[in-house]
Amino acid sequence: MGVFSRFRKETEGATTIEFLFWIPVMVVVIAMTVDAVMLMNHNQTMFNLARDASRAVAVGAMTPSEAEDSLSSWKSSTGSTVTVVDDGSGFVTTTIKTPFSSAGNMSGLFLKGDLGATAVMWIEGGTTSGS
Secondary structure, three states: OHHHHHHHHOOOOHHHHHHHHHHHHHHHHHHHHHHHHHHHHHHHHHHHHHHHHHHHHHOOOOOHHHHHHHOHHHHHHHOOEEEEEEOOOOEEEEEEEEEHHHHOOOHHHHOOOEEEEEEEEEOOOOOOOOO
């Protein structure tokens, strides 16, 4: 019994033990922060691509199918789906959806579904019901 009572009273290394308990928690917090930043960056990139595709169709530089084809490398590298729609209402809508599993490192483990970005542009020079 004397060995255990001496072990309880000994304080050398106590800080090291506490530090070892906190290391996994801190690693997980840092990894989740990095993953959240990666998701935000991926979402902003998707929005920029959607905006550029909608803009190209809105000014008449591309047709909706050409705009979709221009994003084919993005689609193949990320597993995304891209739709560019001009429904005749005077607006063009581009929607990009990417699975969470390809957008971040850890997010695919916890989040199901898709990360999405949508951009809507008014077709310039087109006739709308208000003009």
